[in-house]
Amino acid sequence: MTRPTLRVALIGNPNCGKSTLFNALTGRRQKVANFPGVTVERVEGSYVHEGTTVSVLDLPGTYSLSPDAPDEVITYDVVHDRADGVAPVDVFVVVLDAENLERNLYLATEVLELGRPTVVVLNRVDRLPLAGMKVDVVELIHALGAIVVPTVATTQEGVERVRHCIARALDVPQSQLRNQGAVAEEYRAERRYEWIAAVMARTVTREAGTRTRPSDRVDAVLLHRVWGPLIFVAVMAIAFQALFLVATPLATVLQSALGSLSDVLRGLLPAGDFQSLLIDGVLGGVGSVVVFVPQIALLFLFIGALEDSGYLSRAAFVMDRFMRPLGLQGKSFIPLLSGYACAVPAIMATRTIPQTKERLATIMVVPLMSCSARLPVYALLISAFVPAVTIGHVITLQGLALLAMYLFGTVAALAAAAVFRRTLLRSDTRALIIEMPAYAKPTMRVLLTTVWQRVSVFLQRAGTVIFAISVILWAMGRYPQAGTPSAPVSEEAQLTQSALGQVGHAVEPLVRPLGLDWKIGVAMVASFAAREVFVSTMATMYGVPQHETVHTELAARLRDARAPGTGRPTYTRAAAFGLLAFYVFALMCTSTIAVTVRETGGGWQGARWASLQFSYMLVLAWGSAFVVYRIALALGAG
Amino acid sequence: MPHWADRALVLALVGGAAWFIAHRAWQRLASVRATKTAGSCGHDNCGCKPPA
Numbered sequence: 001m002t003r004p005t006l007r008v009a010l011i012g013n014p015n016c017g018k019s020t021l022f023n024a025l026t027g028r029r030q031k032v033a034n035f036p037g038v039t040v041e042r043v044e045g046s047y048v049h050e051g052t053t054v055s056v057l058d059l060p061g062t063y064s065l066s067p068d069a070p071d072e073v074i075t076y077d078v079v080h081d082r083a084d085g086v087a088p089v090d091v092f093v094v095v096l097d098a099e100n101l102e103r104n105l106y107l108a109t110e111v112l113e114l115g116r117p118t119v120v121v122l123n124r125v126d127r128l129p130l131a132g133m134k135v136d137v138v139e140l141i142h143a144l145g146a147i148v149v150p151t152v153a154t155t156q157e158g159v160e161r162v163r164h165c166i167a168r169a170l171d172v173p174q175s176q177l178r179n180q181g182a183v184a185e186e187y188r189a190e191r192r193y194e195w196i197a198a199v200m201a202r203t204v205t206r207e208a209g210t211r212t213r214p215s216d217r218v219d220a221v222l223l224h225r226v227w228g229p230l231i232f233v234a235v236m237a238i239a240f241q242a243l244f245l246v247a248t249p250l251a252t253v254l255q256s257a258l259g260s261l262s263d264v265l266r267g268l269l270p271a272g273d274f275q276s277l278l279i280d281g282v283l284g285g286v287g288s289v290v291v292f293v294p295q296i297a298l299l300f301l302f303i304g305a306l307e308d309s310g311y312l313s314r315a316a317f318v319m320d321r322f323m324r325p326l327g328l329q330g331k332s333f334i335p336l337l338s339g340y341a342c343a344v345p346a347i348m349a350t351r352t353i354p355q356t357k358e359r360l361a362t363i364m365v366v367p368l369m370s371c372s373a374r375l376p377v378y379a380l381l382i383s384a385f386v387p388a389v390t391i392g393h394v395i396t397l398q399g400l401a402l403l404a405m406y407l408f409g410t411v412a413a414l415a416a417a418a419v420f421r422r423t424l425l426r427s428d429t430r431a432l433i434i435e436m437p438a439y440a441k442p443t444m445r446v447l448l449t450t451v452w453q454r455v456s457v458f459l460q461r462a463g464t465v466i467f468a469i470s471v472i473l474w475a476m477g478r479y480p481q482a483g484t485p486s487a488p489v490s491e492e493a494q495l496t497q498s499a500l501g502q503v504g505h506a507v508e509p510l511v512r513p514l515g516l517d518w519k520i521g522v523a524m525v526a527s528f529a530a531r532e533v534f535v536s537t538m539a540t541m542y543g544v545p546q547h548e549t550v551h552t553e554l555a556a557r558l559r560d561a562r563a564p565g566t567g568r569p570t571y572t573r574a575a576a577f578g579l580l581a582f583y584v585f586a587l588m589c590t591s592t593i594a595v596t597v598r599e600t601g602g603g604w605q606g607a608r609w610a611s612l613q614f615s616y617m618l619v620l621a622w623g624s625a626f627v628v629y630r631i632a633l634a635l636g637a638g
Numbered sequence: 639m640p641h642w643a644d645r646a647l648v649l650a651l652v653g654g655a656a657w658f659i660a661h662r663a664w665q666r667l668a669s670v671r672a673t674k675t676a677g678s679c680g681h682d683n684c685g686c687k688p689p690a
Contacts, residue, residue, distance in 0.1 A: 272644040277651060465662065471655035475648070594666055 005046075006054045007087055008166055009078055011111055012095035013104050014061030014352075015437050017123040019043075021095055021153040022058035025163065029449050042074055042086070049163045057089065060351070063103070065110045069354035079111065091169040092118045093162070098125045098135060098150070099438060101204060105196045106189075108144065117169040118146050121162055125150040127438060130214075132207035139203040147172065154443060215439050219314065228318040235311075236406070239302045241399040250294035258287040277474055280543055285470025285536035288544075288554065289462050292376040292532070293455055299372050300454045301447060303341050308442035312337065313434055326414050327421025329429055332362040336413060339369030340406065341454065343592040347599050357425040361417050363599055364425075364613050367587045368413035370406045372458070373531040377583045378405050380535050384555035385576035408584045412620070461530065469533050473526060473540050476500040491543055492564075495519075500541070514582070514625045515575030515633070517563075524582070531588045573637040578629030586621035587614050 010018045023029060026045030043058040059078055060071035067076040077083035079092070094111050096104040101122075112118055120140075128135060141148045147165045151158030221227055262279050269275040306312050312334060320330030331353050338346035346366045353359040370378070382401045389397045421427075476499040483489035495501050503525065504518030511521040519541050527534040535554075544554045561570035587593070596613055597606035 270639045270644075272639065272641075274639070274644045274647040274651075277648050464658070468655035468658045471651055472659065475652045590663075590666060 006052055007090045008054055008093055009057040009059055009089040010093050010095055011059055012061060013063055013107060015435055016095050016097035016104060017153045018095045019058055022056060024153045024156050024159045026056050049167050064107055069352055071351040091166050092116060093121055094118060095121045095123050098122050099127050099131050102196060102200050109192055112144060112146055119165045119169050120144060120146050120148045122148055122150045123153055126152045134205045136203045143199045222314045223317055232315055232318055237403055241395055247294040247298050251291045254291045258283060281470050281474025281540060284539045284544060286462050286467050288536045288539040289376055289466050289532045295375055296372045296458050297451050297455050300341060300451045304447045304450045305442045310437045310439045313436050316434055324429060326418040327429055328358060328417050330434055335362055335366055336369055339366045339371060342371050343367045344595050347595050357427040361420040361425045363596060364420055365413040365416045367592050368409050368416060370409040374583055376532045376535045378402055380555055381576050381580050384558045385573050405584055412585060465530055466533060466536055470536050473537055477540060495541060514578045515572055515629050517570055528588050574629050574632030577632045578625040581628040582621045582625035585617055585624050587617040
């Protein structure tokens with residue numbers, strides 16, 4: 001008899017390849033990476049096999065069915081049919097990492113003891129020869145009393161057989177593990193390990209001699225007390241330099257395309273408000289953000305390569321030493337590093353941290369890590385106010401300035417965490433236990449998928465939120481109209497008398513101490529919805545014409561802006577540095593605020609944590625901007 | 639293009655944008671309100687007890 005839908009759940013240790021198998025089974029593009037804790041919530045997909053729809057749940061990795069961290073609780077609830085909104089599972093698929101079989105078998109025995117239909121997948125069998133291991137699959141089948149399918153999920157090898165076995169799992173006798181005396185006292189970990197050791201002895205053979213694996217030799221350098229941190233800093237420096245050097249020519253191509261588009265619009269539409277709205281408002285606003293797509297894509301390509309290579313766990317281990325005195329452990333480092341890309345998934349990634357107070361402290365400081373939305377603001381201000389000088393034929397001053405922004409954010413995040421852990425969120429710090437995944441060559445297909453997903457999210461924001469804000473800002477800058485068609489006034493006079501000008505003048509007292517004028521004040525207010533809006537607002541306000549060098553043009557206009565009357569620069573270098581400091585620290589992202597509310601308990605409790613996060617970051621941002629401005633002035637950067 | 643048509647197009651686009659922003663803000667607020675304060679989420683701080 002065929003069932004209308006077969007419900008399957010993938011269970012396994014962190015980083016054993018569950019999500020890769022999930023993608024291989026369902027054809028979906030769930031995020032995968034080579035470090036533990038990528039999947040922190042249940043994800044569902046489906047496929048059709050022999051006329052039956054098979055619904056597959058990808059669950060967060062767990063080492064046992066005794067949950068510790070919030071992501072492990074999700075798996076526990078599904079296994080015990082107590083998860084909200086999830087129908088009972090028909091077949092469990094336990095994914096084992098062949099290279100780490102002994103540790104992986106612990107969870108497998110726990111699941112098999114439930115006595116429910118189970119398929120065991122022995123994944124990554126391609127790595128066994130390199131590790132000098134052989135697994136006797138037939139013996140393993142006998143030992144576990146369950147179907148065992150060897151696979152290499154990354155190359156789809158054995159995946160069709162997994163589909164076949166899932167379809168048959170209901171018809172074969174279930175594992176009798178529960179009834180075997182060896183593991184009768186199922187909650188005694190010691191007995192379980194003894195049983196697993198016996199199974200390992202029967203099923204696994206290792207090559208004689210303990211030769212050093214290539215990964216051990218690499219680890220000896222990357223995890224070295226001195227070389228480890230130095231290599232980490234060097235890797236980051238190269239990445240940020242590449243962001244500036246490689247992405248700029250690509251951005252120029254995009255700018256040129258936008259310029260052509262505006263010329264076409266100008267030819268098609270008669271002069272008037274609607275033409276201005278489309279060209280100055282929409283193209284000027286959205287376009288000024290879209291030109292950053294190459295930089296954003298490169299940033300994600302770089303982070304993806306780090307994740308896939310297996311280096312991320314090493315980086316967490318290297319950083320653990322520096323994070324411990326601050327009250328955090330290496331596990332907090334992965335969410336913090338993910339914060340370079342986007343704070344939203346980074347805050348979700350804190351679910352792998354079992355200790356509530358460490359997790360909360362990490363959530364509170366993650367938005368201080370410079371996310372990709374800050375990149376447009378940094379790039380604009382740096383290219384306007386930092387000279388493009390090359391130092392020692394290797395690195396440009398602009399590249400260094402960009403690296404400095406990321407370093408400031410990181411240092412601030414660590415310092416803020418130390419303060420939280422010594423005040424509101426005081427508790428002991430647990431020792432770091434993190435798995436070192438095998439090194440792997442990043443898969444180009446996976447990398448490009450990740451990059452495309454992130455870029456499309458960025459473009460979606462540009463096409464929706466930034467589009468809408470640009471339209472509103474254009475209208476606020478255009479109305480009420482100061483002149484008449486017969487007696488037009490200058491752009492400056494129009495902007496001053498417009499609704500936007502009035503808002504700007506209202507907030508000017510707040511930004512004047514930072515050496516900034518009302519126009520920047522408007523852009524800062526507008527960017528509380530999303531940081532990148534700063535750039536589009538400035539482009540709209542300065543009426544930057546859409547041609548090949550729209551972005552360079554805006555940077556030049558900021559640099560050359562003169563205060564009416566005095567003729568002195570409107571924006572000094574000191575003020576620009578202060579403004580950069582403001583953007584390093586300010587929390588300007590409604591998505592981040594929403595996810596903080598959800599992940600800190602939701603409702604009013606979550607809202608309280610989110611308010612605290614927003615407020616302390618705003619105070620820090622304004623204070624730092626003021627201090628940086630004053631110091632830079634004193635050093636002669638006025 | 640007649641003046642009134644120019645104005646109408648601007649009004650439609652600006653009105654649409656304003657509605658979109660208001661709608662998004664409302665959705666955000668509603669999702670925050672809807673988040674439950676206790677449940678099997680595993681946080682000590684939200685009142686639920688993770689299974690032993």
